[in-house]
Amino acid sequence: MKKHWNILSNKWMMSLIVCLIATIGYGQREVSGVLTDNAGSPLIGATVIVPGTATGTITDVDGSFSLDVPQDATELQVSYTGYESMMLDITNQSRFESLALAEATELLDEVVVIGYGRQEKSVVTGAIGSVKVEELATRGPGQIQSNIQGKVAGIAITPTSGAPDAGFKVKIRGTGSNGPTEPLYIVDGMRTSDIRFLEGSSIASLEVLKDAASASIYGAEGANGVILISTKNGTDNDGISYSANYGVQQYRGDMELMSSSQLADYFTRAGVADSIVSNIDQNTNTDWIDELFVNAPTTRHNLSFSKGNDKTSIFLGAGYFNQDGILGGGDISNFRRLSANLGLNSQVSDRISINANFTYANEQSRGTGFGDVNIGGTIASAILMDPSVPVTYDGALPDHVIAIQNAAAGTQLAADDNGNIYGLSNDVTTGEILNPYIYLNLINGDGTKSNRMFGSVSGTLNLLEGLDVTTRVGTDLTFGTFHNWSPSYYANPTRQATAASSVFNNFNNVGVQWENFLTYNKSVSSAVDLDLLAGTSIYQFTSSGLNANASGLFSELQEFSYIDGSESSTEVIGFNNRSRLQSIFGRAVLTISDRYILMGSLRRDGTSLITNDRYKVYPGLSAGWIVSREGFFGQGGALNFMKVRASWGQAGSLSSIGQGAGLASLGFAGLYNGVATADPNSLPNPALTWETSEQTDIGVDLGFFNDKVTFSVDWFNKLTRDLLTPGAAADFNGNNNPLVNAGTIRNRGFEFELGYRNSVNNLKYQVFANLTTLDNEVTELANGSILQGNGTVGTNWNATAFQLGQPAWYYRGLQSDGLNEDGTPIFVDVNEDGEITTDDYTYIGDPHPGVLYGATIRLEYNAFDFTLFGQGVHGNEILMGVNRIDRPGNRSTVFLEDDFFAPATSGDAYFSDFMVFDGSFFRIKQIQLGYDLGSIIPGFNNLRIYGSIEDYFTFSSYPGLDPEIGSNSDSAQGIDRGTYPIPGRIMGGISMNF
């Protein structure tokens, strides 16, 4: 070993001497040339620099460049986006005629991040989707998931609502559970379930592991796929970047509401009592949707600094993102994020390298949960509210309002900041259906504020040639508060509060992970490469906090809403839960003759969530054959690349299992003889375990015309077994049923990805399209049981169910069979008992799209660039759940004018497929036009300005606010209870590097 050190020392000495000699010969000379593409067209604006210095230039309209370089310069680097960069040896040459840059053949040379490593894309044997991260920073939405939507085949991403801080339901290859189906996020090696803190411009790569062989290296948490994100570490191109954009968001739906006269006419036809119809003031017409939605701004600024050399690189970034909501504006719904991130990579010695990536984010959000409320949502109120009522009264109060004021018995009627009382319906709309501004008036306070520290540090030690050991510690800390207070108010007997109330919660989430792994990379012979991985991982997550609420504020002001003891009553509930994971894993990749690839992996995971059988082993196997590298494969044909691959594996999902699940435990179930009892909660199920999904994937990757055209197709079949479902123990077993592992769900389908890139003269164009087919079915469930979801619609319709032979959480209700002559609906008597009852409920719709697709067209012409991106779903259905069945006065959407809803008593229509609509839609997500001023204004490598419109045009037949229906509830997807619509945006922005 000592000898080795000496050799190294000598090398260092040598390079020092070389440097010294080079410095002695100081002077300048000119190097020039002409740059073209393969077809001979000039490349305009290509960068030509002396590596490691600030000396450089760009090519002109003829592709020519001329540069004064130091005498000692030996190399010149030529680079151009979309082309292979090139090193020119200038020691003996100063003039380069017609330099042809080869177009980048991304498919072959891209490196993709895989679990605990990297792999060249050409030899990947699993199904891994990559997202082009350059696009992440230029879009309006601040969260990463919205920018993956439509970009990768096989992933369905639905925002839970259009609210600025709303989360997403991300489903990779279908709905793989009756419970949560969120993928695992791995950011710089650290696991998390929430990536809202990430600023798009700080991301270096984003990969989606879709097949089980790729995801099984993440074992117990890989069943729903894995999204791998790496943040930037700095490059050896020094520079400062700044980007900013500003946008205006607006409601883009076209839902029509009844006018006062339409409503009066409809009520008359529907047989509503005259006494109510006559309360409709036909001289007043309020369009509550117009009144509720406002134009709202979104703003983003990013500044980053990157510096590096061959030993150390560093990236520093700072970001500001603010999005106000179109519902009520920024005071009501808002998301703001301040973030700073650091990426550091250093080769400390020739055997030790260290790496650190940290992000700090300060987040503030308000207004989650609008709309996704069964009864009394703000948006549902706007849809159903009496149009004959003004937003506020600015003159004398009408008689009915004076009567309500009297009924309020001293509690103030809700009023705006100027003291004008909010309009109240004269018994036309009643109960929870209110002037939506009264609901907005209940939202005060700070909302959710949190500080997040996320990151990891790692050190890698090179032990022998090809053998490295890495240790990595990651942390994920969130400390936050939630605060809201509501004044006392009176609207009607159902909606009132005689005292002000306040909620102030504190939460702390601490995740800590420590991983160690050995990697060994060895060419066993000239034809055989071996890649080995073995490692360990432990992870602990602690969630603790206190939730406090109070009523009777000292004074109805924010200052007294922090539960400081002056309230008349307070209640505090605390929690402190901890879970742990303990894992070992390994993987071997064998590459033979660069064309046969075999991969096998194993992971053994243990969890603290359950007590028995805590450990499970997850295997993964895959193989690939690069046919185009065979000797028999003719060169020079249209097909230049062909790979066939297959994978199989198993992975688990812990997210559906709760702490202490399956344990025998006791709770309080009342008193006996006045003394507290201790009641066994349910039958124990010590054998309870978590779900396992098993997936087979077969795929083909093709490249045509030197990869100008690329095409991939995958077929997958994913079975998720051991679903956690309520047991089917008969009552004689003597207690409530525990969760048992009884159920299988199958997702299968095809994924297609097509890429086409070419250039004609100065026009470069690229087309990327993807299409996925999905088929979802419950293939096993105990004893014909039907599970009920959280899909309560109206007062008592449980509209979603989970049942053998059906898609997960399909809509279940009455099936219609046309209309009678009098306009009343006819329903199918499914059980043929002569009556239409809840026993006739049957399948009436599927919330899952059968087809997902997305397409991007990108054009570049000289300094101009243009992007058109659209995304759509097909074959799913939406259940419109905003209508109040029990209150005839609360039905004012225009499409309900159809005759079948008359007379008003035919309430069964609201429990039926009359409320189910085609949910297919196509949305143009982005139209962007950019221009790079970098070639005009000196001093900038890049100075791009752009304008875009986003989420602006939607093609759909759905008559509600927005066909993109989100819900936080896994078992109530696709139910529109007045969902916060996705706003359209008009954006303008700038980005620069200097």
Next chain:
Amino acid sequence: MKNLFKIFTVLIIVVISVVSCQDYLDVPVNGQIIQDNFYNTDDEANAAILTAYDVLTWNMVWDWVAPVLVKTLPSDESTAGGANFEDQLDYNTLDDYVYDEANAKISGFWALNYFGIYRANAVLDFVEGDTDTKARIRGEALGLRAYYYLELVSMYGDLPLLTTTLITPEEYDRPRSSTSEVYAQIESDLNAAIAALPNRSEYSGSDLFRLTKGAAMGLLAKAQVFQEKYSEAASTVQSIVDSGEYVLEEDFGSIFGLDGEFGSGSMLEAVFTNTESVAWGTEPWARPKEWETNVHIQLMGPREGAFGGESAGNNLREGWGFNYPSPKLYNAYIDAGDEERRLATVISEQEWIDGGGDFSGDAHDYNGFIRVKYGSKLTENSTEEGSAAQLSYTTNWRLLRYADVLLIGAEGAANSGNESQAREFLNMVRNRAGLDDSTASGGDLIDAIINERFLELAFEGFRFHDMVRWGRAADNFDGFQSGKHELFPIPAQELLKAESLTQNPGW
């Protein structure tokens, strides 16, 4: 380089020790009582046995299911009532013999008793008898388990027989054990309970709700008679009499009032309290195990609206109209000249009106008589602020009375040839009601005992099973089909969930 290898070695050792450490995954589960950590102290054992008792009062957990009412409605003592036939439909179908396997009262009654058995089994599985208190609590659990099985076996016949809570999902399906096996378990449990339990006189006043040696013997006597082990039953009852622990209350009318709870002739009661007061708007519909009051008393008051508020002279107010007495029952008292027990059991419409009540129009299933036993009594609900009168009755169900046991003894003696002993037991009950000694013998003596049970135990839930085992149900119950209605059907849902279950004959 050496240092690097040292670091590497240390790292390997640390990693291996952490990864191989099984304890790493042992994390406390906060906020839940884990069974393995419970059932240790006397207090914990007590909280556990209280749950096993509490099930006796879980009359709202499977919607409205009070065992006493479920057992009473198929008999000839009463009609279901309510607002109409659809009001508590499954109580109404039970009354009219048009019920089916899906009847929610039948499945609720089944579930309630099995939930009680589970909670008794939990005590027997996990409470060790290492202190006097815990040994007694184990005795209580044995007695309660026998009580619940006796309820089930008399209404359903053969039963799945579970004597432990340690059930794995593979054992969720199990076949029915024969009636004789169930009775063998009941007798064995009761004999063990008799050995373990104190006499009633050894309990303090606040513990009187607990199973006693005498109660276990009373239940044993019943189990013996139900199996036609007549002489054994007679001798069991003789032992209870000889113990001197129980005395029939002098005034029959006092037994069912609040003041009569845990009276000298009371052997087992299901206890309702107003500890957690209930007002309109605060009913624990969503947490039905936390109903502490007896809402069925309100359900069983004469139908509101039809009966004009209250009849102060009879100490009764209106309710929701269930469980109206039959004319046959009223006439039985008249025929027997039994005014003392009648007035504490059933009154006529005229008596209601004379007491200040009103009757305006019709009431569903009403036949001219109003029930007093378990009546909605003006003086038996809470007057606390924050309690709704209608929701705060705290009347205990009398599950086992000395008079019942004496008549069981009489039946045992009469059927085993000891008529004088039979008449002795019978006449104790008759005399308390102010009736003369019976001198009947042979078939007349049996008839006298049967009639005495009718008069003494009306609305207490025994008549249906009594008449079935005496073979008299078909002749007396309208709609009763022999070969079918002797037993309740096994609930339909149970048959779906447990394939090994079989249905009763005729269903």
